[in-house]
Amino acid sequence: MKLLFQIFILFISFAANTAPFSIDYPMSFFVTSKPIGDGGNLGGLAGADAHCQLLATEVGYGHKTWAAYLSTQYRYAMPAINARDRIGEGPWFNFNGEMIARNLAHLHGDTLELARLGNNMTKQSVLTEKGQIVPGLNDFQENGHNDLDWDYVKNTPNSNRHEVLTGSQPDGTAYMSELDYTCNNWTSNKDPEDYGPMGAAENKPNVQIGFTDRNGGGNGSWNSSHGTRGCSQHSLVRTHGIGMFYCFAIN
Amino acid sequence: MTQIRHLTFIFFALFYLCAYSQNNQIPDSENLPSSLMTFFVTSEPIGNGGDLGGLDGADAHCQRLAANVGQGHKTWVAYLSTQTRPGQPAINARDRIGDGPWYHPKERILDYLDRRLSRPLIKSQIHGDTLLEAQTGSNMSKEFALNEFGQIINGIGDPLPTMHAVLTGTHTDGNAININEDRTCNNWTSNSEGHAQYGHTDRTGNGNTSWNSAGTTTGCSQADFESHGGAGLFYCFAIEH
Numbered sequence: 150m151k152l153l154f155q156i157f158i159l160f161i162s163f164a165a166n167t168a169p170f171s172i173d174y175p176m177s178f179f180v181t182s183k184p185i186g187d188g189g190n191l192g193g194l195a196g197a198d199a200h201c202q203l204l205a206t207e208v209g210y211g212h213k214t215w216a217a218y219l220s221t222q223y224r225y226a227m228p229a230i231n232a233r234d235r236i237g238e239g240p241w242f243n244f245n246g247e248m249i250a251r252n253l254a255h256l257h258g259d260t261l262e263l264a265r266l267g268n269n270m271t272k273q274s275v276l277t278e279k280g281q282i283v284p285g286l287n288d289f290q291e292n293g294h295n296d297l298d299w300d301y302v303k304n305t306p307n308s309n310r311h312e313v314l315t316g317s318q319p320d321g322t323a324y325m326s327e328l329d330y331t332c333n334n335w336t337s338n339k340d341p342e343d344y345g346p347m348g349a350a351e352n353k354p355n356v357q358i359g360f361t362d363r364n365g366g367g368n369g370s371w372n373s374s375h376g377t378r379g380c381s382q383h384s385l386v387r388t389h390g391i392g393m394f395y396c397f398a399i400n
Numbered sequence: 401m402t403q404i405r406h407l408t409f410i411f412f413a414l415f416y417l418c419a420y421s422q423n424n425q426i427p428d429s430e431n432l433p434s435s436l437m438t439f440f441v442t443s444e445p446i447g448n449g450g451d452l453g454g455l456d457g458a459d460a461h462c463q464r465l466a467a468n469v470g471q472g473h474k475t476w477v478a479y480l481s482t483q484t485r486p487g488q489p490a491i492n493a494r495d496r497i498g499d500g501p502w503y504h505p506k507e508r509i510l511d512y513l514d515r516r517l518s519r520p521l522i523k524s525q526i527h528g529d530t531l532l533e534a535q536t537g538s539n540m541s542k543e544f545a546l547n548e549f550g551q552i553i554n555g556i557g558d559p560l561p562t563m564h565a566v567l568t569g570t571h572t573d574g575n576a577i578n579i580n581e582d583r584t585c586n587n588w589t590s591n592s593e594g595h596a597q598y599g600h601t602d603r604t605g606n607g608n609t610s611w612n613s614a615g616t617t618t619g620c621s622q623a624d625f626e627s628h629g630g631a632g633l634f635y636c637f638a639i640e641h
Contacts, residue, residue, distance in 0.1 A: 248607065257535065264534030265527070265572035267609030273556055274604075287543065319535035363603060367519045368537040 174246035176210055177398035180313060180361055182277035184392030189314070189332020189356050189380035191394075194219060194230065197335060201396035204278045210398070218372070218395035220316045220323035221334040232372075233257060233321030236397035244280035257321045257372075270371045272362035283393070285311040285362030299386040311365065312358040312377075312390025319373040324349075330357045332380040340379035347388055348376030356380060358390055365389070432550045433469045434507030438500070438638035439521060440466070441566060441601055443547035445632030450567070450585025450596050450620030452634075455480060455491065458588060462636035469505070469548045471638075479612070479635035481569045481576035482587040493612075494527055494574025497637035506550040526611070527574040540611045542602035545635075553633065555602030564605065565598040565615070565630030572613040585620035594620045598630055605629065 181204055191197040197217035205215050216235045223229040239252040250256035250268040258264025272285055289307040290296065296308040316331035317323065324330040328349040332338070339354040349355045359372035366374035372395075378384045385392050442465055452458040458478035466476045481493040501520035519539045528534025542555055545566075555564040569584035570576065577583040582594040599612035606615045612635075617628050625632045 258531075261528065261531055261534055262572070264531060265610065266613070267537075267603070269607045269609070271556075271602075271604040271609060319532060363537070363609065364541045364543060367539045368525070369539070369541055369603075370536045373536065 174242040174248070175213075176205075176242060176244050176246075176278070177213065178241040178243050178249050179205070179278040179396050180275055180283055181393045181396060182279050182281060184382075186382060186392065188338035188382040188385055188392060189335060189354065190338040191217075191219075191314075191332075191335040191392075193335050194221060194235075197394060201394075205396065205398075208278050210278070213398040214400050215396045216399055218315060218317070218397055219335060220318075220321075220331060222316070222323050222329075222331050223325065224334060229323035229325065231322040232315060232317040235399075237399035241397055243274050244276040244278065245274075247274050249274050253321070257319070259320070268371075270363065272364070275361040275371070278396070283311055283361040284309055285360070286364045286389070297387050297389065299383045299391075302386050302391060309389045310391045310393065311360050311362045312374075312385070312388060313361055313371075314356055314385075314390070314392060314394045315359050315372045316357050317359075317372050318357075319370055321372065324357070329353065329355045330376070332356045337380045338382065340381045340384050344378055344387075347378050354380035354384075356385075358388070361393075432507075433471060433505040433548065434503060436503040436507060437469075437471055437505045437548075438474065439502035439504050440548040440636050441545050441553050442633045442636060443549055443551070445622075445625075447622065447632065449591030449622045449625065449632060450588060450594060450617075451591040452478075452480075452567075452585075452588040452632075454588050455482060455496075458634060462634075465548050466636065466638075471548070474638040475640060476636050476638050479568060479570070479637055480588060481571075481574075481584060483569070483576055483582070483584050484578070485587060488587065490576035490578065492575040493568060493570045494523070496639075497523075498639035499523060500637075502637055504544050504546050504550075505548055506546055528572065537609075540603070542604075545601040545611065547633075548636075553601040555600070556604045556629075561626065561631065562629040563631040563633055564601045565617075565625065565628045566601055567596050567625075567630070567632060567634045568599050568612045569597050570599075570612050571597075572610055574612065583616060590620045592619065592621055596620060596625070598628065599635075601633075 185191050185200055201215035201217050218232045220232040221230045240248050242248050249270050256268050284307050302308050337354050341353045355376045359370050359374055363369040378387045446452050462476035462478050477496045479493045482491045484490040500523045503520045525533050525538035553563050583597040585594045585596045596617045599610055600614045603609040617624050
Protein backbone atom coordinates (compact mmCIF):
# COMPACT_ATOMS: atom_id res chain seq x y z
CA MET A 150 0.00 0.00 0.00
CA LYS A 151 2.78 2.33 1.00
CA LEU A 152 4.61 1.43 -2.20
CA LEU A 153 1.52 2.14 -4.26
CA PHE A 154 1.25 5.54 -2.62
CA GLN A 155 4.89 6.29 -3.36
CA ILE A 156 4.40 5.36 -6.99
CA PHE A 157 1.35 7.60 -7.07
CA ILE A 158 3.33 10.53 -5.65
CA LEU A 159 6.11 9.86 -8.15
CA PHE A 160 3.59 9.90 -10.97
CA ILE A 161 2.03 13.15 -9.78
CA SER A 162 5.41 14.85 -9.48
CA PHE A 163 6.30 13.75 -13.01
CA ALA A 164 3.05 15.12 -14.30
CA ALA A 165 3.64 18.39 -12.44
CA ASN A 166 7.14 18.62 -13.88
CA THR A 167 6.12 18.16 -17.48
CA ALA A 168 2.88 20.11 -17.38
CA PRO A 169 4.28 23.67 -17.57
CA PHE A 170 5.74 22.97 -20.99
CA SER A 171 2.42 22.27 -22.61
CA ILE A 172 0.45 24.82 -20.59
CA ASP A 173 2.71 27.83 -21.05
CA TYR A 174 3.80 27.25 -24.62
CA PRO A 175 1.37 25.13 -26.60
CA MET A 176 2.61 23.84 -29.91
CA SER A 177 2.21 26.27 -32.79
CA PHE A 178 4.76 24.87 -35.22
CA PHE A 179 5.61 21.45 -36.58
CA VAL A 180 6.89 19.56 -39.60
CA THR A 181 4.38 17.09 -40.98
CA SER A 182 5.30 13.63 -39.70
CA LYS A 183 4.17 12.21 -43.02
CA PRO A 184 3.76 13.56 -46.54
CA ILE A 185 0.55 13.66 -48.53
CA GLY A 186 2.34 11.17 -50.74
CA ASP A 187 1.65 12.37 -54.27
CA GLY A 188 4.85 14.35 -54.83
CA GLY A 189 4.28 18.05 -55.34
CA ASN A 190 0.56 17.62 -55.81
CA LEU A 191 -0.81 18.65 -52.43
CA GLY A 192 -4.24 19.59 -53.70
CA GLY A 193 -3.20 23.23 -53.77
CA LEU A 194 -2.74 25.33 -50.66
CA ALA A 195 -6.14 24.20 -49.41
CA GLY A 196 -5.09 20.56 -49.55
CA ALA A 197 -1.85 21.31 -47.73
CA ASP A 198 -3.59 23.34 -45.02
CA ALA A 199 -6.07 20.50 -44.52
CA HIS A 200 -3.14 18.07 -44.09
CA CYS A 201 -1.67 20.34 -41.38
CA GLN A 202 -5.06 20.56 -39.68
CA LEU A 203 -5.57 16.81 -39.84
CA LEU A 204 -2.19 15.96 -38.32
CA ALA A 205 -2.63 18.62 -35.63
CA THR A 206 -6.08 17.25 -34.78
CA GLU A 207 -4.67 13.75 -34.38
CA VAL A 208 -2.47 14.99 -31.53
CA GLY A 209 -5.11 17.19 -29.90
CA TYR A 210 -4.31 20.55 -31.50
CA GLY A 211 -7.28 20.73 -33.86
CA HIS A 212 -8.73 23.75 -32.06
CA LYS A 213 -6.05 25.95 -33.65
CA THR A 214 -6.04 27.13 -37.24
CA TRP A 215 -3.07 25.67 -39.07
CA ALA A 216 -1.51 26.86 -42.30
CA ALA A 217 1.14 25.20 -44.44
CA TYR A 218 4.32 27.24 -45.00
CA LEU A 219 4.05 27.32 -48.80
CA SER A 220 4.07 30.05 -51.43
CA THR A 221 2.25 30.05 -54.74
CA GLN A 222 3.42 31.86 -57.86
CA TYR A 223 1.69 34.40 -60.07
CA ARG A 224 -0.21 32.37 -62.68
CA TYR A 225 -3.16 33.12 -64.98
CA ALA A 226 -3.75 36.52 -63.41
CA MET A 227 -3.98 34.95 -59.96
CA PRO A 228 -1.68 36.90 -57.63
CA ALA A 229 1.24 35.21 -55.92
CA ILE A 230 0.87 34.22 -52.28
CA ASN A 231 3.83 34.48 -49.92
CA ALA A 232 4.34 31.73 -47.36
CA ARG A 233 5.32 34.34 -44.77
CA ASP A 234 1.97 36.09 -45.13
CA ARG A 235 0.04 32.93 -44.30
CA ILE A 236 1.35 31.94 -40.88
CA GLY A 237 0.29 34.64 -38.45
CA GLU A 238 2.62 36.83 -36.41
CA GLY A 239 4.27 34.41 -33.98
CA PRO A 240 5.92 33.67 -31.66
CA TRP A 241 5.84 30.00 -32.60
CA PHE A 242 6.68 27.08 -30.35
CA ASN A 243 7.52 23.50 -31.23
CA PHE A 244 6.24 20.26 -29.66
CA ASN A 245 8.53 20.74 -26.65
CA GLY A 246 7.40 24.31 -26.05
CA GLU A 247 10.68 25.66 -27.40
CA MET A 248 10.38 28.94 -29.29
CA ILE A 249 11.59 28.58 -32.86
CA ALA A 250 11.08 32.25 -33.76
CA ARG A 251 9.75 35.37 -32.03
CA ASN A 252 8.08 36.89 -35.07
CA LEU A 253 8.20 37.01 -38.86
CA ALA A 254 11.32 39.18 -38.93
CA HIS A 255 13.17 36.80 -36.62
CA LEU A 256 12.01 33.74 -38.56
CA HIS A 257 13.23 35.09 -41.89
CA GLY A 258 16.10 37.33 -40.83
CA ASP A 259 14.61 40.53 -42.24
CA THR A 260 17.60 42.66 -41.23
CA LEU A 261 21.29 41.88 -41.62
CA GLU A 262 21.66 41.59 -37.83
CA LEU A 263 18.75 39.16 -37.50
CA ALA A 264 19.76 37.12 -40.52
CA ARG A 265 23.37 36.71 -39.41
CA LEU A 266 22.34 35.58 -35.95
CA GLY A 267 19.61 33.28 -37.25
CA ASN A 268 16.37 31.96 -35.80
CA ASN A 269 16.06 28.96 -33.52
CA MET A 270 15.32 26.40 -36.23
CA THR A 271 17.73 23.53 -35.63
CA LYS A 272 17.66 19.81 -36.13
CA GLN A 273 16.73 19.48 -32.45
CA SER A 274 13.94 22.06 -32.55
CA VAL A 275 12.33 21.39 -35.94
CA LEU A 276 10.10 18.58 -34.66
CA THR A 277 7.05 16.83 -36.06
CA GLU A 278 3.61 17.13 -34.48
CA LYS A 279 4.51 14.00 -32.51
CA GLY A 280 7.76 15.50 -31.24
CA GLN A 281 10.05 13.51 -33.53
CA ILE A 282 13.35 14.74 -34.93
CA VAL A 283 13.36 14.40 -38.71
CA PRO A 284 16.08 12.00 -39.89
CA GLY A 285 18.74 14.06 -41.66
CA LEU A 286 22.02 13.85 -43.49
CA ASN A 287 24.23 10.92 -42.39
CA ASP A 288 21.87 9.81 -39.61
CA PHE A 289 21.19 6.37 -40.98
CA GLN A 290 22.73 4.51 -43.86
CA GLU A 291 22.34 0.85 -44.68
CA ASN A 292 25.01 -0.68 -46.85
CA GLY A 293 23.71 -1.68 -50.23
CA HIS A 294 20.50 0.32 -49.94
CA ASN A 295 19.65 3.42 -51.88
CA ASP A 296 18.09 6.11 -49.72
CA LEU A 297 17.17 8.04 -52.86
CA ASP A 298 14.63 5.38 -53.85
CA TRP A 299 11.07 5.92 -52.62
CA ASP A 300 10.34 2.19 -52.55
CA TYR A 301 13.09 1.83 -49.97
CA VAL A 302 12.57 5.13 -48.16
CA LYS A 303 8.84 4.67 -47.54
CA ASN A 304 9.54 1.54 -45.50
CA THR A 305 12.65 2.91 -43.79
CA PRO A 306 11.52 5.61 -41.36
CA ASN A 307 15.06 6.50 -40.25
CA SER A 308 16.52 7.17 -43.69
CA ASN A 309 17.39 10.74 -44.62
CA ARG A 310 14.31 12.86 -45.44
CA HIS A 311 15.44 16.33 -44.46
CA GLU A 312 14.05 18.26 -47.43
CA VAL A 313 10.88 20.22 -46.81
CA LEU A 314 8.68 21.76 -49.52
CA THR A 315 8.35 25.55 -49.31
CA GLY A 316 8.25 27.00 -52.83
CA SER A 317 9.67 30.14 -51.24
CA GLN A 318 12.64 32.46 -51.36
CA PRO A 319 14.83 32.85 -48.24
CA ASP A 320 12.78 35.87 -47.15
CA GLY A 321 9.59 33.80 -47.27
CA THR A 322 8.14 35.36 -50.41
CA ALA A 323 7.08 33.69 -53.65
CA TYR A 324 9.36 33.51 -56.68
CA MET A 325 8.43 36.09 -59.29
CA SER A 326 9.33 33.91 -62.24
CA GLU A 327 7.89 32.02 -65.15
CA LEU A 328 9.97 29.07 -63.98
CA ASP A 329 8.33 26.57 -61.65
CA TYR A 330 9.27 26.68 -57.96
CA THR A 331 5.99 25.31 -56.56
CA CYS A 332 5.11 22.19 -58.57
CA ASN A 333 2.61 24.30 -60.45
CA ASN A 334 1.19 25.83 -57.30
CA TRP A 335 1.02 22.47 -55.53
CA THR A 336 -1.02 20.69 -58.16
CA SER A 337 1.65 18.82 -60.13
CA ASN A 338 3.23 15.41 -59.63
CA LYS A 339 4.92 15.55 -63.05
CA ASP A 340 8.54 14.89 -63.92
CA PRO A 341 10.68 16.38 -66.68
CA GLU A 342 11.09 14.16 -69.71
CA ASP A 343 14.72 13.57 -68.96
CA TYR A 344 16.49 14.26 -65.71
CA GLY A 345 18.79 17.22 -66.01
CA PRO A 346 20.39 19.04 -63.12
CA MET A 347 18.18 19.70 -60.15
CA GLY A 348 16.50 23.07 -59.79
CA ALA A 349 14.35 25.33 -61.92
CA ALA A 350 14.59 25.27 -65.72
CA GLU A 351 12.32 26.09 -68.59
CA ASN A 352 9.23 23.86 -68.72
CA LYS A 353 10.59 21.76 -65.89
CA PRO A 354 8.46 20.70 -62.93
CA ASN A 355 10.39 21.82 -59.87
CA VAL A 356 9.95 22.85 -56.24
CA GLN A 357 12.15 24.87 -53.89
CA ILE A 358 13.01 23.09 -50.63
CA GLY A 359 14.62 23.83 -47.24
CA PHE A 360 16.31 21.59 -44.64
CA THR A 361 15.01 20.48 -41.25
CA ASP A 362 18.55 19.72 -40.09
CA ARG A 363 20.03 22.91 -41.60
CA ASN A 364 22.54 20.75 -43.38
CA GLY A 365 22.92 20.48 -47.13
CA GLY A 366 22.89 22.40 -50.38
CA GLY A 367 25.99 24.31 -49.33
CA ASN A 368 23.93 26.67 -47.20
CA GLY A 369 21.67 24.82 -44.76
CA SER A 370 18.72 27.13 -45.33
CA TRP A 371 15.58 26.02 -43.51
CA ASN A 372 13.26 27.38 -46.20
CA SER A 373 15.08 27.95 -49.48
CA SER A 374 18.15 25.91 -50.31
CA HIS A 375 17.65 24.43 -53.77
CA GLY A 376 15.27 22.84 -56.25
CA THR A 377 14.42 19.24 -57.05
CA ARG A 378 14.64 16.80 -59.96
CA GLY A 379 10.93 16.90 -60.58
CA CYS A 380 7.56 16.83 -58.83
CA SER A 381 6.68 13.14 -58.60
CA GLN A 382 6.97 11.35 -55.28
CA HIS A 383 9.93 9.41 -56.66
CA SER A 384 11.67 12.59 -57.80
CA LEU A 385 11.37 14.32 -54.44
CA VAL A 386 13.15 11.36 -52.88
CA ARG A 387 15.98 11.62 -55.39
CA THR A 388 17.37 14.57 -53.43
CA HIS A 389 16.39 13.31 -49.92
CA GLY A 390 12.87 14.65 -49.43
CA ILE A 391 9.55 12.87 -49.14
CA GLY A 392 7.21 15.84 -49.54
CA MET A 393 6.84 16.98 -45.95
CA PHE A 394 6.21 20.64 -45.17
CA TYR A 395 6.10 23.08 -42.25
CA CYS A 396 2.82 23.90 -40.48
CA PHE A 397 2.26 27.02 -38.37
CA ALA A 398 -0.69 27.92 -36.13
CA ILE A 399 -2.15 31.27 -37.09
CA ASN A 400 -3.86 32.00 -33.77
CA MET B 401 57.88 -32.17 -51.22
CA THR B 402 55.04 -31.74 -53.71
CA GLN B 403 52.68 -31.68 -50.76
CA ILE B 404 54.56 -28.76 -49.26
CA ARG B 405 54.53 -27.03 -52.62
CA HIS B 406 50.81 -27.55 -52.85
CA LEU B 407 50.33 -26.19 -49.37
CA THR B 408 52.43 -23.11 -50.11
CA PHE B 409 50.48 -22.60 -53.28
CA ILE B 410 47.19 -22.83 -51.41
CA PHE B 411 48.52 -20.53 -48.72
CA PHE B 412 49.57 -17.89 -51.22
CA ALA B 413 46.37 -18.30 -53.18
CA LEU B 414 44.37 -17.67 -50.01
CA PHE B 415 46.59 -14.75 -49.10
CA TYR B 416 46.10 -13.09 -52.45
CA LEU B 417 42.40 -13.81 -52.38
CA CYS B 418 42.10 -12.05 -49.02
CA ALA B 419 44.17 -9.11 -50.19
CA TYR B 420 42.23 -8.91 -53.40
CA SER B 421 38.83 -8.93 -51.72
CA GLN B 422 40.02 -6.26 -49.29
CA ASN B 423 41.11 -4.08 -52.17
CA ASN B 424 37.80 -4.62 -53.84
CA GLN B 425 35.74 -3.36 -50.95
CA ILE B 426 33.86 -0.12 -51.45
CA PRO B 427 36.67 2.45 -51.55
CA ASP B 428 36.98 4.56 -48.46
CA SER B 429 35.44 7.84 -49.50
CA GLU B 430 37.27 9.88 -46.91
CA ASN B 431 40.89 10.96 -46.90
CA LEU B 432 42.01 12.16 -43.49
CA PRO B 433 43.28 14.75 -43.34
CA SER B 434 42.40 16.08 -46.74
CA SER B 435 45.26 17.79 -48.57
CA LEU B 436 42.74 20.58 -49.26
CA MET B 437 42.31 21.17 -45.52
CA THR B 438 42.31 24.87 -44.71
CA PHE B 439 39.90 24.96 -41.76
CA PHE B 440 39.44 23.10 -38.49
CA VAL B 441 38.32 23.46 -34.90
CA THR B 442 41.07 22.85 -32.35
CA SER B 443 40.78 19.31 -30.97
CA GLU B 444 42.03 20.55 -27.61
CA PRO B 445 42.03 23.88 -25.79
CA ILE B 446 45.13 25.67 -24.62
CA GLY B 447 43.62 24.92 -21.22
CA ASN B 448 44.18 28.16 -19.34
CA GLY B 449 40.74 29.70 -19.82
CA GLY B 450 40.71 32.87 -21.87
CA ASP B 451 44.47 33.35 -21.53
CA LEU B 452 45.62 32.08 -24.90
CA GLY B 453 48.84 34.06 -24.81
CA GLY B 454 47.26 36.70 -26.99
CA LEU B 455 46.63 36.21 -30.69
CA ASP B 456 50.20 34.96 -31.11
CA GLY B 457 49.66 32.17 -28.61
CA ALA B 458 46.41 31.17 -30.30
CA ASP B 459 47.97 31.19 -33.77
CA ALA B 460 50.84 29.03 -32.52
CA HIS B 461 48.30 26.55 -31.11
CA CYS B 462 46.60 26.33 -34.53
CA GLN B 463 49.96 25.86 -36.23
CA ARG B 464 51.03 23.14 -33.80
CA LEU B 465 47.80 21.14 -34.11
CA ALA B 466 47.89 21.45 -37.89
CA ALA B 467 51.50 20.26 -37.94
CA ASN B 468 50.45 17.22 -35.89
CA VAL B 469 48.35 16.05 -38.83
CA GLY B 470 50.90 16.94 -41.51
CA GLN B 471 49.52 20.35 -42.44
CA GLY B 472 52.26 22.47 -40.89
CA HIS B 473 53.46 23.80 -44.24
CA LYS B 474 50.42 26.11 -44.38
CA THR B 475 50.14 29.31 -42.39
CA TRP B 476 47.39 28.94 -39.79
CA VAL B 477 45.67 31.66 -37.78
CA ALA B 478 43.04 31.55 -35.06
CA TYR B 479 39.64 33.05 -35.84
CA LEU B 480 39.72 35.58 -33.01
CA SER B 481 39.23 39.33 -32.75
CA THR B 482 40.79 41.72 -30.27
CA GLN B 483 39.17 44.91 -28.98
CA THR B 484 40.37 48.48 -28.98
CA ARG B 485 42.51 49.14 -25.91
CA PRO B 486 44.95 51.94 -25.04
CA GLY B 487 47.68 51.77 -27.65
CA GLN B 488 46.06 48.80 -29.41
CA PRO B 489 43.67 49.14 -32.34
CA ALA B 490 40.99 46.49 -32.70
CA ILE B 491 41.74 43.49 -34.91
CA ASN B 492 38.92 41.80 -36.79
CA ALA B 493 38.90 38.01 -37.00
CA ARG B 494 37.66 38.15 -40.58
CA ASP B 495 40.65 40.25 -41.65
CA ARG B 496 43.12 37.68 -40.33
CA ILE B 497 42.09 34.57 -42.23
CA GLY B 498 42.82 35.34 -45.88
CA ASP B 499 40.18 35.11 -48.57
CA GLY B 500 39.32 31.43 -48.72
CA PRO B 501 37.49 29.36 -49.78
CA TRP B 502 38.23 27.00 -46.91
CA TYR B 503 37.89 23.22 -46.82
CA HIS B 504 37.59 21.10 -43.71
CA PRO B 505 39.85 18.13 -42.85
CA LYS B 506 37.60 15.45 -44.27
CA GLU B 507 37.67 15.00 -47.97
CA ARG B 508 34.64 13.14 -49.13
CA ILE B 509 35.58 12.24 -52.64
CA LEU B 510 32.21 12.06 -54.35
CA ASP B 511 28.59 12.15 -53.29
CA TYR B 512 25.62 10.47 -54.94
CA LEU B 513 25.51 13.11 -57.65
CA ASP B 514 29.24 12.69 -58.30
CA ARG B 515 30.00 15.98 -56.60
CA ARG B 516 32.44 16.76 -53.85
CA LEU B 517 30.18 16.86 -50.82
CA SER B 518 32.51 18.80 -48.59
CA ARG B 519 31.85 22.13 -50.20
CA PRO B 520 34.01 24.93 -48.87
CA LEU B 521 33.28 27.92 -46.70
CA ILE B 522 32.88 31.17 -48.63
CA LYS B 523 33.99 34.28 -46.77
CA SER B 524 30.98 36.44 -47.64
CA GLN B 525 28.55 33.59 -46.89
CA ILE B 526 29.86 32.70 -43.44
CA HIS B 527 29.63 36.36 -42.46
CA GLY B 528 26.36 37.10 -44.28
CA ASP B 529 27.74 40.13 -46.09
CA THR B 530 24.56 40.67 -48.11
CA LEU B 531 21.05 40.16 -46.77
CA LEU B 532 20.47 37.24 -49.15
CA GLU B 533 23.71 35.57 -48.06
CA ALA B 534 22.86 36.13 -44.41
CA GLN B 535 19.38 34.66 -44.86
CA THR B 536 20.45 31.71 -46.98
CA GLY B 537 23.48 30.82 -44.90
CA SER B 538 26.74 29.01 -45.52
CA ASN B 539 28.07 25.48 -45.51
CA MET B 540 29.15 25.84 -41.87
CA SER B 541 27.40 23.03 -40.02
CA LYS B 542 28.08 20.61 -37.21
CA GLU B 543 29.34 18.14 -39.78
CA PHE B 544 31.60 20.70 -41.40
CA ALA B 545 33.10 22.16 -38.22
CA LEU B 546 35.42 19.23 -37.49
CA ASN B 547 38.63 19.16 -35.51
CA GLU B 548 41.97 18.57 -37.25
CA PHE B 549 41.43 14.81 -36.99
CA GLY B 550 38.13 15.10 -38.84
CA GLN B 551 36.06 14.45 -35.73
CA ILE B 552 32.77 16.13 -34.84
CA ILE B 553 32.81 18.47 -31.83
CA ASN B 554 30.36 17.29 -29.16
CA GLY B 555 27.23 19.42 -29.38
CA ILE B 556 23.69 19.43 -28.08
CA GLY B 557 22.39 15.88 -27.89
CA ASP B 558 25.87 14.31 -27.97
CA PRO B 559 27.71 12.65 -25.09
CA LEU B 560 29.13 14.99 -22.45
CA PRO B 561 31.20 17.03 -22.15
CA THR B 562 29.61 19.46 -24.58
CA MET B 563 32.31 21.48 -26.31
CA HIS B 564 30.32 23.38 -28.92
CA ALA B 565 30.92 26.88 -27.52
CA VAL B 566 33.96 28.08 -29.42
CA LEU B 567 35.87 31.29 -28.62
CA THR B 568 35.70 34.04 -31.23
CA GLY B 569 35.50 37.42 -29.48
CA THR B 570 33.72 38.44 -32.62
CA HIS B 571 30.52 40.00 -33.89
CA THR B 572 28.36 37.98 -36.34
CA ASP B 573 29.88 39.89 -39.27
CA GLY B 574 33.37 38.77 -38.28
CA ASN B 575 34.49 42.12 -36.92
CA ALA B 576 35.70 42.99 -33.43
CA ILE B 577 33.02 43.99 -30.94
CA ASN B 578 33.18 47.71 -30.67
CA ILE B 579 32.20 48.26 -27.03
CA ASN B 580 34.11 49.04 -23.88
CA GLU B 581 32.93 45.96 -22.08
CA ASP B 582 35.19 42.97 -22.47
CA ARG B 583 34.30 40.31 -25.05
CA THR B 584 37.82 38.92 -25.62
CA CYS B 585 39.07 37.98 -22.13
CA ASN B 586 41.22 41.10 -22.20
CA ASN B 587 42.45 40.39 -25.71
CA TRP B 588 43.07 36.74 -24.84
CA THR B 589 45.28 37.31 -21.83
CA SER B 590 42.87 36.76 -18.92
CA ASN B 591 41.89 33.49 -17.29
CA SER B 592 39.68 35.08 -14.63
CA GLU B 593 38.09 38.53 -15.15
CA GLY B 594 36.24 39.42 -18.31
CA HIS B 595 33.97 37.85 -20.91
CA ALA B 596 34.41 36.02 -24.18
CA GLN B 597 32.04 36.05 -27.14
CA TYR B 598 31.57 32.55 -28.54
CA GLY B 599 29.91 30.72 -31.41
CA HIS B 600 28.41 27.22 -31.61
CA THR B 601 30.00 24.55 -33.79
CA ASP B 602 26.65 22.75 -34.08
CA ARG B 603 24.77 26.00 -34.64
CA THR B 604 22.43 25.08 -31.81
CA GLY B 605 21.71 26.93 -28.58
CA ASN B 606 20.86 30.37 -27.16
CA GLY B 607 17.89 30.63 -29.54
CA ASN B 608 20.06 31.38 -32.58
CA THR B 609 22.18 29.50 -35.09
CA SER B 610 25.31 31.62 -35.08
CA TRP B 611 28.61 29.80 -35.56
CA ASN B 612 30.67 32.80 -34.50
CA SER B 613 28.64 35.00 -32.15
CA ALA B 614 25.96 33.04 -30.33
CA GLY B 615 26.58 34.27 -26.79
CA THR B 616 28.85 35.71 -24.11
CA THR B 617 30.53 33.89 -21.22
CA THR B 618 30.15 35.09 -17.64
CA GLY B 619 33.88 34.83 -17.01
CA CYS B 620 37.18 33.76 -18.49
CA SER B 621 38.25 30.80 -16.40
CA GLN B 622 38.33 27.30 -17.78
CA ALA B 623 35.38 26.48 -15.48
CA ASP B 624 33.43 29.46 -16.83
CA PHE B 625 33.86 28.14 -20.37
CA GLU B 626 32.74 24.68 -19.33
CA SER B 627 29.60 26.09 -17.73
CA HIS B 628 28.70 27.54 -21.14
CA GLY B 629 29.11 24.23 -22.95
CA GLY B 630 32.61 25.01 -24.11
CA ALA B 631 36.19 24.05 -23.41
CA GLY B 632 38.09 26.98 -24.86
CA LEU B 633 38.35 25.57 -28.37
CA PHE B 634 38.61 27.95 -31.31
CA TYR B 635 38.50 27.95 -35.11
CA CYS B 636 41.69 27.84 -37.21
CA PHE B 637 41.94 28.97 -40.83
CA ALA B 638 44.82 28.65 -43.28
CA ILE B 639 45.76 31.95 -44.89
CA GLU B 640 47.23 30.62 -48.12
CA HIS B 641 46.63 27.27 -49.74
